[in-house]
Amino acid sequence: MTAIASSDTAPQRLLLATDLSARCDRALDRAAQLAEEWQAELTVLNVLDPAASPDQALTWASGASDEQLLHVARRQLARDLKAIKVPVNLCISRSGDAAAAIRRTAVDTQSALVITGVSRNETLGRLLLGSTVENLARTLPVPLLVVHNRVHEPYRRIVVATDFSESSRHALMAAARLFPGRELIVYHAHRSPMAELADASVNSGVCVSIVETECAAFLAATVLPEGTKLRTVVEYGAIEAALTQYVREHDIDLVVMGSHGRSGIMSLLLGSTAAKLLNWLPCDMLLVPDPRARG
Numbered sequence: 450m451t452a453i454a455s456s457d458t459a460p461q462r463l464l465l466a467t468d469l470s471a472r473c474d475r476a477l478d479r480a481a482q483l484a485e486e487w488q489a490e491l492t493v494l495n496v497l498d499p500a501a502s503p504d505q506a507l508t509w510a511s512g513a514s515d516e517q518l519l520h521v522a523r524r525q526l527a528r529d530l531k532a533i534k535v536p537v538n539l540c541i542s543r544s545g546d547a548a549a550a551i552r553r554t555a556v557d558t559q560s561a562l563v564i565t566g567v568s569r570n571e572t573l574g575r576l577l578l579g580s581t582v583e584n585l586a587r588t589l590p591v592p593l594l595v596v597h598n599r600v601h602e603p604y605r606r607i608v609v610a611t612d613f614s615e616s617s618r619h620a621l622m623a624a625a626r627l628f629p630g631r632e633l634i635v636y637h638a639h640r641s642p643m644a645e646l647a648d649a650s651v652n653s654g655v656c657v658s659i660v661e662t663e664c665a666a667f668l669a670a671t672v673l674p675e676g677t678k679l680r681t682v683v684e685y686g687a688i689e690a691a692l693t694q695y696v697r698e699h700d701i702d703l704v705v706m707g708s709h710g711r712s713g714i715m716s717l718l719l720g721s722t723a724a725k726l727l728n729w730l731p732c733d734m735l736l737v738p739d740p741r742a743r744g
Contacts, residue, residue, distance in 0.1 A: 458626050459487035460561030466494045466551045467565065469525055476566030476596040477529060479733070483564070484535040486603055492538045492558045493530060495522050496547040519543070548585055555591055562627075564594045586708040586736045592623060593736045604703045604733075608634045608682075610692060613667040616707035620737040624705040625677045632678040634701075637664055638691040639683060656685065693729040705735040 465480040467473040477493075484491040497519060519541045526539050538558070544550040555563050563585075585593055609624050611617035624633055639660045661683050668679065684691045696704060704726075726734065 460489050460627070461487075462490045462492065462558055462560045463487075463562050463564060464492045464494060464551070464555050464558055464560035465564045466496070466547075466554075467526075469495055469522065469529075473566040474529070475599055476564055478600040479594070479596045480564045481530075481533045481535070482600050482603060483562070484533070488535065489561075490536045490538070491533065492540055492554065492560060493526055494540045494542060494551065494554050495526060496550045497522055497541055497543045551585065552589055555589060560591060562592050562594060563589060564596060566596045586738065589738055592738065595734045595736070597731070597733055598702075604628060605631055606634075606700060606702045607631055608636045608692075608696065608701050608704045610636050610638075610688070610704055610706040611664075611667070612637065613663055614707065616737075616739040618667070618671050618707075619739055620705050620707035620735075621671060622673060623737045624735070625673045629674060629676075630678075632680055635664065635668065635679055635681045636692065636695065637681075637683050638686055638688040640685070640687055689726060689729060693726070693731070696730055696732050701732050703733045703735060704730060705737060708736055708738045 463480060463484055465477060467477060480491055480493075483489070522541050523539055526541075530537050530539070540554055540558075542550040542554065551563060551565075554560075607624060607628055609617075609621045611621065621633070621635065637660060639656060661681070664681050664683060668681070673679075682695070684695065692704070695701070
């Protein structure tokens with residue numbers, strides 16, 4: 450794996466939330482890779498919830514104490530993290546509300562990024578495929594990285610999905626800050642208001658041209674670090690299908706998007722589209738909160 454130099458603005462502390470399942474091993478590997486790339490301190494959180502984990506439930510039913518359950522979880526985390534070459538803190542929390550525990554730990558540890566995986570049959574799987582992802586995206590004070598894929602190298606092919614809102618501007622700035630030196634693909638999928646009409650496709654080229662002009666104005670008004678490499682892609686179609694196809698065809702590693710917006714991206718984290726993209730996108734997702742939305 451080729452190393453990439455860390456920037457002066459790289460995060461100093463990261464939080465990995467894991468349910469200790471095999472699927473979350475991918476998130477663990479990505480957290481380790483990012484921590485090494487950025488030379489950051491890594492906190493690993495396991496939310497202990499016997500009601501959500503069959504083996505913990507059996508252990509608890511057999512009379513094991515909370516301390517014994519914590520010991521088992523801590524031992525597995527220590528074994529999984531043995532090869533990581535950066536400082537690691539282990540954190541075990543007993544809670545029936547995983548999202549609240551993640552938010553609390555992120556604040557307590559001053560983590561600049563929360564990393565987790567998708568494990569459909571475990572606590573975090575239900576967490577990230579249901580309404581809690583909306584909760585976390587709205588209330589986490591830091592970006593949320595949802596890991597789908599195995600780690601082969603640092604993120605190189607990065608798409609920033611945008612609707613030209615201030616929230617997506619913040620997401621673009623965050624991507625440029627976190628991944629200096631890599632080309633960022635600024636992506637917008639556009640659907641004409643007349644898309645349902647039979648002859649709408651005739652005007653699709655005109656619509657795309659107008660949107661490309663809007664995209665250029667959006668980028669011109671965005672202050673990015675010197676030397677940031679950008680390429681714009683504007684496509685005609687619904688965001689879920691168009692972006693998923695683009696990611697697959699171009700072997701994209703990471704999609705970055707804001708948690709609020711004015712149109713297409715706005716809906717990503719406010720309903721079923723978020724779950725669709727978490728299921729459909731064959732790559733990792735970085736959800737960046739809008740600082741203006743923090744309460």
